[in-house]
Amino acid sequence: MTLKNNFSRRDFVRASGAAGVGLSIVPAHVLGGPRHRAPSDTLNLAHIGVGGMGGGDVRGMAGVGENIYALCDVDExxxxxxxxxxxxxxRYRDFRTMLSEEADNIDAVLISTxxxxxxxxxxxxxxxxxxxxxxxxLATTIWEVRQLVAAAERAGVATQMGNQGHAQDGTREIREWYEAGAIGEIRRVEYWTNRPIWPQAILRPTEAHHAPPxxxxDLWLGPAADRPYHPAYAPFNxxxxxxxxxxxxxDIGCHAMDAAFWTFDLGTPERISAESTTLFAETAPAASRIEYDFPARGDRPAVxxxxxxxxxxxxxxxxxxxxxxWPFESSGQLWIGTDGKMFAGIYGENPRLLxxxxxxxIRADPPAEKYPRTDGVYAEFAAACKDGPPAGSNFVEHAGPLTEMVLLGNLSVRSGREVRLDPATGEILDGVSIPESYVKPDYRSGWGW
Structure with a gap:
């Protein structure tokens, strides 16, 4: 399977900026009509998936003053x-119905399914x-990530992925400390997590269950292939x-790897190798260790x-x-430099030198704040929807490339093979065969676009 980028995200962002076409919504009053409001007003929000983390997102957006207009969930x-x-x-059960019926009434959509x-x-x-x-x-496969990035480019609207650490102070402190030479050149970054905290490395259950009332x-399955309900799948596992x-x-990679991906502009690795416990066809392994090798880029050495x-x-x-x-926490990150080491939490929070x-x-005399702080991930998204600065983890510049890099690790895990890539194009080299379904899922009828 060839994975190759056919568009340049950076070229798009550069061109759109030169043309004066920002990554924000067209002001609603330009569109006309009595139900449209200027983007400086309160947003009418539609939320898809409103339990668990989705519930937190609903409360978070309400907490920054936006209007919770419509809620959609398949699980009462x-x-x-x-x-x-x-x-x-x-209230809605099917997001397709909600978006069709409320298209003229909603200003932004949040997805936490x-x-x-x-x-x-x-x-x-x-x-x-x-x-x-x-x-x-952002998605489960690289093809889907690229579809979303391309769609965001076409739409020219505000976007954000929910990796909240990117909007927090710790991620900015890490970059500022690194750029101030706090631990020298970084050649290696280690991550660890207590996940999975749900069952993995298991076979598909065979006993029959009725879905609870x-x-x-069927709506929970959405685009996935049909299978009988079983509590092994929903609501959490x-x-x-x-x-x-x-x-x-x-689950955790888009949080954990965010600061390094942003600080070093990591891009696409040239090599990925993985070790894991026993592989199962339908579930991730119980434990894995994955190495990503990134080539030197500009003044930054290989990492x-x-x-x-x-x-x-x-x-x-x-x-x-x-x-x-040791380790200090059940999940964390360790930056290993030529002049020392730095630890931080999995979201980039609370960095400290060992x-x-x-x-x-460095705490007594910290580097100057080079990267502006935010009022949090929800305020950042609301501002972006109202013609403010693009969210830091927007699809085109950051979230898409970050998710793609993370998901490449799963290709190595699932195939049980070392994967080598051309970092400039994303093309897999050396004839490694990756099953099509690992890269692009088959959607059920009625769920495509």
Whole structure:
């Protein structure tokens, strides 16, 4: 399977900026009509998937003053909290119906469904010209990521992926500390996580179950191939199934790898190799270790990124005493430089240097704030919808390339092979055969675009 980019995201952004065509919505008053409002006014929001993290997104947008206009969920129990908190919001079970019926009434769409429905919902929202926010990972496959990026380019609207660490101070501090030479040149970054915290490395269940009355199972399946309902899939354990989720790497990688991807402009790796526990056809392994090798780019030297999940952790750094807890947290990141090491949480939060004296010194005299702080991920998206600056993790410049890089690791895991790529084009080299379904899913009738 050849993975090749046929468009340049950076060229698009550069060209659109030169032409004065920003990545924001056309002011609503230009479109006319009594139901349209100027973009400086309160946004009417449509949320797809409003339980769990989706419920947090609903509350987050309400918390920055936007109007929760419509809520859509296939699971009445999962949605109950959001429905009761916003009783005036219109309720839907099928996002296709909601978007069709409310296209003239909504200003932006937020998608917090299981991963496998992200693209179908996102493509419909973007086709309607609506600013769109999608929870991480942006999609389950590289083909879907590229479809969303291309659609965002065509629509020219505000977009954002829900990897909230990118809007937080820690990610900016990491980059500012690095650029100030706090630990020298970085040649290696280590990540680890306690995920999966759901079942993986399992076979498809064979016993029969009836879907509970509060769940519209066919709508939950959405674009995925038909299969009988089983509690092994919904409402929570879907992440470990390749048809619905992207395993531990897809769940946490877009959070964890964000700061390094942004700081170093990592782009596409030239080599990925993976080790894992026993592979299963339909589910991610119980644990894996993945190495990404990124070539030198500009003044930045080559960088190796090492990912571990399933409670695997990197070796204890020499700066950490034998009687101290290691790792510091169940999930985290360790930046290894020529002049020291830096630890941060999985979202880039609370960075610190492992050398206590140097850590105290940089806190006493921190580098100047080079990268503007935000008011948080929800305020950032709302501002972008109202002709403000593009969200940092917008689809075109950041979220799409980041998700694509993360998902490449799953190709190596699932195929059990080292994968070599041309970093300039994304083309897989050396004749490694990647099954088509790993790159581009087959959608059920009625769920494509």
């Amino acid at each position: 129990r999962q949605a109950a909290g959001s429905w009761s908190a916003f009783p005036r919001a219109k 299981p991963d496998h429905t992200h693209t179908a919902a996102g493509m419909m929202a973007l086709s309607l010209g609506k600013p769109t926010r999608i929870q991480k990972p 509060w769940l519209e199972w 879907w992440r470990g199934w390749w048809d619905f989720g992207t395993g531990a790497l897809g 190796k990124v090492v990912w571990r999940d399933g409670n695997l952790s990197p070796p204890r750094p020499e700066e950490v005493p034998d009687d101290a807890r 050398d206590a004296e140097r850590d105290a010194a």
